[in-house]
Amino acid sequence: xxxxxxxxxxxxxxxxxxxxxxxxxxxxxxxxxxxxxxxxxxxxxxxxxxxxxxxxxxxxxxxxxxxxxxxxxxxxxxxxxxxxxxxxxxxxxxxxxxxxxxxxxxxxxxxxxxxxxxxxxxxxxxxxxxxxxxxxxxxxxxxxxxxxxxxxxxxxxxxxxxxxxxxxxxxxxxxxxxxxxxxxxxxxxxxxxxxxxxxxxxxxxxxxxxxxxxxxxxxxxxxxxxxxxxxxxxxxxxxxxxxxxxxxxxxxxxxxxxxxxxxxxxxxxxxxxxxxxxxxxxxxxxxxxxxxxxxxxxxxxxxxxxxxxxxxxxxxxxxxxxxxxxxxxxxx
Amino acid sequence: xxxxxxxxxxxxxxxxxxxxxxxxxxxxxxxxxxxxxxxxxxxxxxxxxxxxxxxxxxxxxxxxxxxxxxxxxxxxxxxxxxxxxxxxxxxxxxxxxxxxxxxxxxxxxxxxxxxxxxxxxxxxxxxxxxxxxxxxxxxxxxxxxxxxxxxxxxxxxxxxxxxxxxxxxxxxxxxxxxxxxxxxxxxxxxxxxxxxxxxxxxxxxxxxxxxxxxxxxxxxxxxxxxxxxxxxxxxxxxxxxxxxxxxxxxxxxxxxxxxxxxxxxxxxxxxxxxxxxxxxxxxxxxxxxxxxxxxxxxxxxxxxxxxxxxxxxxxxxxxx
Numbered sequence: 163x164x165x166x167x168x169x170x171x172x173x174x175x176x177x178x179x180x181x182x183x184x185x186x187x188x189x190x191x192x193x194x195x196x197x198x199x200x201x202x203x204x205x206x207x208x209x210x211x212x213x214x215x216x217x218x219x220x221x222x223x224x225x226x227x228x229x230x231x232x233x234x235x236x237x238x239x240x241x242x243x244x245x246x247x248x249x250x251x252x253x254x255x256x257x258x259x260x261x262x263x264x265x266x267x268x269x270x271x272x273x274x275x276x277x278x279x280x281x282x283x284x285x286x287x288x289x290x291x292x293x294x295x296x297x298x299x300x301x302x303x304x305x306x307x308x309x310x311x312x313x314x315x316x317x318x319x320x321x322x323x324x325x326x327x328x329x330x331x332x333x334x335x336x337x338x339x340x341x342x343x344x345x346x347x348x349x350x351x352x353x354x355x356x357x358x359x360x361x362x363x364x365x366x367x368x369x370x371x372x373x374x375x376x377x378x379x380x381x382x383x384x385x386x387x388x389x390x391x392x393x394x395x396x397x398x399x400x401x402x403x404x405x406x407x408x409x410x411x412x413x414x415x416x417x418x419x420x421x422x423x424x425x426x427x428x429x430x431x432x433x434x435x436x437x438x439x440x441x442x443x444x445x446x447x448x449x450x451x452x453x454x455x456x457x458x459x460x461x462x463x464x465x466x467x468x469x470x471x472x473x474x475x476x477x478x479x480x481x482x483x484x485x486x487x488x489x490x491x492x493x494x
Numbered sequence: 495x496x497x498x499x500x501x502x503x504x505x506x507x508x509x510x511x512x513x514x515x516x517x518x519x520x521x522x523x524x525x526x527x528x529x530x531x532x533x534x535x536x537x538x539x540x541x542x543x544x545x546x547x548x549x550x551x552x553x554x555x556x557x558x559x560x561x562x563x564x565x566x567x568x569x570x571x572x573x574x575x576x577x578x579x580x581x582x583x584x585x586x587x588x589x590x591x592x593x594x595x596x597x598x599x600x601x602x603x604x605x606x607x608x609x610x611x612x613x614x615x616x617x618x619x620x621x622x623x624x625x626x627x628x629x630x631x632x633x634x635x636x637x638x639x640x641x642x643x644x645x646x647x648x649x650x651x652x653x654x655x656x657x658x659x660x661x662x663x664x665x666x667x668x669x670x671x672x673x674x675x676x677x678x679x680x681x682x683x684x685x686x687x688x689x690x691x692x693x694x695x696x697x698x699x700x701x702x703x704x705x706x707x708x709x710x711x712x713x714x715x716x717x718x719x720x721x722x723x724x725x726x727x728x729x730x731x732x733x734x735x736x737x738x739x740x741x742x743x744x745x746x747x748x749x750x751x752x753x754x755x756x757x758x759x760x761x762x763x764x765x766x767x768x769x770x771x772x773x774x775x776x777x778x779x780x781x782x783x784x785x786x787x788x789x790x791x792x793x794x795x796x797x798x799x800x801x802x803x804x805x806x807x808x809x810x811x812x813x814x
Contacts, residue, residue, distance in 0.1 A: 169512065170500040170502060170509060171498070172500070179500065179509060182499060196668055197524075199530055200537070203530060203531065203534040204534040204537045204541075207534055208547075212547050219542070219546070219547055220550045221551065223553040223554050223557060224553060227557050230560040230561060232559070236563075237568065237571060239808060240571070244574065244575070247578065254585065255585075257700075259588055259592070261699060261700045262592060262698050262771070262772075289560065290556065298567055299567055302574060309577045310658065313580065313581045316581055316585055318587055320587055322554055323591040323592050324591055326592075326769075327591055330685050331685075335685045340504070369664050461720060461721065464721065464767040465659060466722065471686070474688045474689075475687075475688050477587070478688065
């Protein structure tokens with residue numbers, strides 16, 4: 163290696179061997195050439211390198227980027243899942259619940275409300291393919307709108323459903339006397355010849371004749387508002403307020419089993435059949451009033467209960483915890 | 495510096511002449527260049543340790559933005575999920591209040607293929623052989639089955655008349671199986687809240703939804719009533735089959751009318767002992783109610799059929 167060894171030369175002026183020394187200009191020139199060469203080379207290398215090979219850090223960043231993008235993709239698919247759940251809920255809401263509860267379906271104009279006018283995020287412009295991010299953000303915005311609407315809708319539906327169930331539980335819907343007990347309808351609703359005056363008079367309820375002491379059951383859930391005895395009119399009489407404008411009256415009772423203010427369930431025994439008051443024989447006078455007007459009680463019970471089913475229903479009124487036992491099974 | 499250069503040799507304390515040939519000069523230049531290249535590479539490495547390349551900077555910025563956006567989005571998503579869970583809870587509550595049972599999951603994972611896999615895997619010849627041997631044994635059996643076989647033969651003979659007559663479609667349009675609410679069997683009565691035999695299928699649908707005859711036949715009765723089954727139509731299909739459509743709103747046919755499968759006979763209503771607008775549909779065979787689910791075979795794929803069975807079984811409460 164002769165680069166770093168000291169070099170000497172024969173100086174013809176002094177005739178001495180002297181060290182080879184560069185003067186200032188030469189040094190500067192040498193330095194400049196080296197530096198320029200070095201820098202231009204470095205810059206060229208850098209450019210060439212960057213163009214053709216990713217730097218290690220770039221690879222790391224790219225990996226991060228890929229991970230982030232896959233996160234977006236998975237969020238997108240999760241959102242897709244939420245969307246399909248929402249559609250399912252919406253179907254159930256509109257086609258099922260609202261149909262069953264006779265509510266108007268929510269118009270799609272309201273359901274799709276607030277989906278226009280997407281917020282353009284300036285920052286997102288510096289992202290390659292910003293569509294993905296925008297997609298997710300748009301989706302979330304739409305979904306949160308839809309979820310809000312769905313939630314409000316379902317809360318309403320829930321209230322309606324509870325009310326309708328209460329209504330079904332309270333509305334007079336059964337025969338006040340079990341089909342197991344021998345009864346016969348002696349006088350129906352409407353005009354008839356009065357047994358006392360023998361003149362045509364309106365009959366506000368129905369008369370069911372039977373044995374004295376036969377259990378009389380409440381025909382719907384409600385509160386006893388009258389439990390009185392009188393020698394006239396309906397004699398011993400129980401009045402039950404079922405809410406929703408419904409009141410039922412059980413007249414000519416032998417015994418009264420309930421007190422005023424007592425809550426009764428459908429099927430619960432309110433008294434026993436008798437012959438008290440203005441009556442010509444043992445029978446129950448059963449009357450249904452809706453919003454203050456009497457209506458035909460025949461429309462408020464459906465004779466499709468067998469005596470066993472009736473027993474189950476009546477016992478459930480007393481033991482509400484008892485499970486729904488299939489009647490046919492309990493027979494066997 | 496045209497004169498030659500010397501090198502001090504410490505061993506013999508003499509000045510040796512340096513090799514001044516072309517090769518040596520080139521060699522020297524190469525070494526200089528190599529040194530410069532090495533330094534340039536080092537510089538590059540050092541530079542990249544402290545500064546990002548533009549590309550790196552771009553990706554890093556992008557990553558930051560993506561992360562920032564992702565965080566805000568996932569926060570919002572979390573909120574959506576929370577509300578969604580709440581909504582689904584309410585939904586279940588409603589379902590429970592109305593039907594006394596859990597809702598059917600729409601994505602039924604029932605592996606329909608499984609049911610038919612065995613059949614599909616078996617070769618046709620094998621199936622034919624097994625069927626033939628079964629038939630043979632059936633015919634060969636005692637007198638008990640012989641009449642049955644005769645009936646089959648007779649039925650086969652007027653099959654062309656029987657096929658259009660047997661109820662074989664759903665009485666209302668129900669493409670997504672979203673309508674059916676309660677099937678055949680013991681169901682909790684919506685009013686009495688006790689278990690009662692439900693002898694038909696209830697399709698919940700809004701009032702006014704068209705109802706179609708499910709097979710060819712003659713309208714036996716078309717009755718209006720405010721009680722029991724409400725406005726109802728009975729169609730006699732012959733061959734022992736009758737269908738009943740109850741709780742209807744409008745009746746479009748009168749008794750005695752001949753109807754074809756798919757004819758509009760009326761609309762869904764809420765009449766009679768009904769707690770919600772629905773169609774109560776019954777199929778009677780020889781005077782006995784049978785499960786109508788077995789009489790939708792014309793329009794259902796095996797998958798839909800499985801789903802229908804599941805839905806009709808799951809609902810705990812009927813509508814009338």
